Amino acid sequence: MLESLINPKKIERGSIKMLFIGLLYGSLSLLLVKYFFGGDPVLSKASGMIVITFCVMFTLPYLYFMFRQEEQEDESVEGFFGVWKVHKDAVWAFMWLFVGLLIAFVFWNIILHDSNLFNFQIQTYCLINNQGNIDECISQYSFAQPSVPTGALTKKVRLLSIIENNVYVMIFTLIFSLIFGAGAVFVLAWNASVIAAAVGIFTKYQIADLPLGIARYMIHGIPEIASYFLAALAGGIVGVGVLRHKIKSKKFLRILENAVLILFVALIIIFIAGLIEVYITPNLFK
Numbered sequence: 001m002l003e004s005l006i007n008p009k010k011i012e013r014g015s016i017k018m019l020f021i022g023l024l025y026g027s028l029s030l031l032l033v034k035y036f037f038g039g040d041p042v043l044s045k046a047s048g049m050i051v052i053t054f055c056v057m058f059t060l061p062y063l064y065f066m067f068r069q070e071e072q073e074d075e076s077v078e079g080f081f082g083v084w085k086v087h088k089d090a091v092w093a094f095m096w097l098f099v100g101l102l103i104a105f106v107f108w109n110i111i112l113h114d115s116n117l118f119n120f121q122i123q124t125y126c127l128i129n130n131q132g133n134i135d136e137c138i139s140q141y142s143f144a145q146p147s148v149p150t151g152a153l154t155k156k157v158r159l160l161s162i163i164e165n166n167v168y169v170m171i172f173t174l175i176f177s178l179i180f181g182a183g184a185v186f187v188l189a190w191n192a193s194v195i196a197a198a199v200g201i202f203t204k205y206q207i208a209d210l211p212l213g214i215a216r217y218m219i220h221g222i223p224e225i226a227s228y229f230l231a232a233l234a235g236g237i238v239g240v241g242v243l244r245h246k247i248k249s250k251k252f253l254r255i256l257e258n259a260v261l262i263l264f265v266a267l268i269i270i271f272i273a274g275l276i277e278v279y280i281t282p283n284l285f286k
Helices: 017-037 043-074 080-112 115-129 134-140 155-179 182-203 207-244 250-284
Strands: none
Touching: 017 043, 017 080, 017 115, 017 182, 043 080, 043 115, 043 182, 080 115, 080 182, 080 207, 115 182, 155 182, 155 207, 155 250, 182 207, 207 250
C-alpha cells in the first residue's frame, strides 16, 4: 500500500523528498519492531536486524528504478567528470535517504529508550572502538547505566582498523549490488543505524544533545557513506549492464570502465573519511 501512495517513479532523483522518505520508513521500521516484536522472547533478540529488514523492504523499489535509469545513462559517457555529471543526482538521492533514516533512527532510539532495538549495532560500535573488551563495552552503553570511557586505541591502529572495516563494507556493498539490488539498501540502512547507536552513546541518550551528536558523526560520516553509495552505484550499473548487453560489447566495456573509475574515487574518499574520523573529529568534539 505504501509503495502505491508514494510511487518511486514520481520521486525526482536528488530531490529532498528522499529525506522525508527516509524519515517515514525509518520511523515505521523502528515502531513496528518495537510494538510487534519487542515482546517476543526469540525475535526480540534480533531486533537490530529486523529493523534493517523492514527498511530494505520499504526502500528497495526506489533503488530498483534508480539503478535502471543510471545504467541507461552510463552507456554514453566517458571520463570522471562525465561520470559524475550523470550520476551526481543518484548520489544525492542516496544521501538524502540516508540522512532521513539517520534522523529517524536517532530520534526514536532516544524516545523509545530501548537499547535492544539496536543491540547488534551497539555490538558493532564496540567492535570498532574497543576491540580489547567488547562485552564490557556493550554493558556500559545500555540505558540503565551511564556511559563511561573505554580503553582507547592508538590513532594509527584505530585509523587502520577503521579503513579496513570501511573497505570491507565497500566490497560487501559492491558484491551485494552486483547480485542483489537490496544489498545497497541494506548497507545504507545498516550504517545509518550504527551511526544512530553511536550518536545515542555520545549524547548519553539526551534529546537536547541530539543536534551536537549528529554533527559529530556526520562530519566524517557523509564522505564515508558517500563512498558506499558510489560502490553500490558501480555494482548496480554493472549488474544491469550484464543483463542488457553482451560482456564483450563496447557499451558494456564502457560501463565497466566507468564502474572501475567510480570505485577508485570511493577508495580515496574512504581514506579521507578515516583521517577525518581519527585526527579531526575528536579534536572538535571532546
